[in-house]
Amino acid sequence: MQFEGTSAYVADKDLTVAVNAAIRLERPLLVKGEPGTGKTELARQVAQSLGLDLIEWSVKSTTKAQQGLYEYDAVSRLRDSQLGDERVNDVANYIRRGKLWDAFAADKKTVLLIDEIDKADIEFPNDLLQELDRMEFFVYETGETIRARQRPIVIITSNNEKELPDAFLRRCFFHYIRFPDMETLQRIVDVHYPGIKQALVREALTQFYAIRETAGLKKKPSTSEALDWIRLLVSDDVDPETLRGDARNALPKLHGALLKNEQDVHLFERLAFLARQRGT
Template sequence: MGQQGFQGTGEYVASQELMASVNIAVALKKPLLIKGEPGTGKTMLAEAVAKALGKRLIVWNIKSTTKAQEGLYVYDTIQRLYDGQFGEEGVNDIARYIKLGKLGEAFDSDEQVVLLIDEIDKADLEFPNDLLWELDQMEFYINETKRTVKAKQRPIVIITSNAEKELPDAFLRRCIFHYIDFPDRELMEEIVRVHYPDVEENLLKNAMEVFYNIRAIRDIRKKPSTSELIDWINALQIGGIPADTIRRALPFVGVVVKKDEDLQLVRSEPGL
């Protein structure tokens, strides 16, 4: 990792606090739990850390139906039964039918990897608790083959949450926690310029002014995210929109505002 640790990348602008949290989690060998509004770069952080440290990224996307066991391994009984019916050789070798999940793959890697457990709060409430032993001990047992899979190199574990559900206290105690605040205007300008270094000054100024004013509307249901601002600025550039018409005409505002009710609010808001 080097003496300076994670410093962000050319494509990912990180705050000093976020960089410090990443480096502390790596140093303490603890999972880093990242929360924040959708669109604040939680998932992209893992990609940036992997790139900056020169490590392979393994992504475990969590869904409402995901079980912790799937991250460790699955025993493909259907394939074994199928092979048995058709006389395939090696059908008695159960190990052939053990498929490692994303966590198992991270443990079994000869090189240290970055493991992203993305949107952990989408799963049921027992999911985080079911991973406590494995994340603590960095190993798990495959009952069918009587094999213990122990991490060859402890992965750097980054876990994201959109705070849809409260995570168990026992799980939180094992993590380093960081909340990604929504970028202030100075940091946001830096982020936009990473994507569009030649963006015209007045266009950027006017677009950001409207963007933050929309986010400040009291009753707005879905506040626009960083990624939506970036898309909007791209649309304004492609459309050749004069900077001084942005506040008045709100061109391509559907790139930023995605709900009917919010669109009505924005269009009725004087002096955006």
């Protein structure tokens, strides 16, 4: 199996090397990067490129590692026993399979995405060490061991909100998706909006990178926000010259797609005011 990117996803050489190395080593691929740089989409595109099914496990702050294996519904079993339901005689009726179980039980290789692992408790990664390493786990209620029929390709994403344990990191192949340079981002724009006016793209990207590099910016706009902004510029048929003129003395046009908090809006309002003052 060899991942080389897809027509809908621009993957640089380092990223494709990382994906293929993780596949060969049969290790989870841990992908970090700024929000909006395509970490989650990578798993979807790997699955599409290799013709595999994708199983997604979206992690939340309340998610426990056990939920990825299975959950035992003791409350429903107690209720059914009180009602005389015959289902209570088989405890398996009250076992709910998790995403890891689904991946292990699949008849063919799958791509398993564990998305935003850093949202969960710090113990969450450690609690999955053995299962991801051995590709098996034990179901205490039924006394059975669930082993992977086909070892899945595991892709784990993190926004770097908290440090992950060293023991977990040792078992992963790591890749950091750097924010794309202007040339790469232009290729990404071309993939999403084929036939777009290149003059508009160049001016928009020039302004976009200037915004990202503004001193004091609390939240830098991401790749996905750049794509949203350019889509709005295209739909409004904004002239590149108008965009260039606004950049000198006003808030960025349609700035709500790029600036996502009031501090950054106020920052650009102040900069626009100072620019107008200098121009008078």
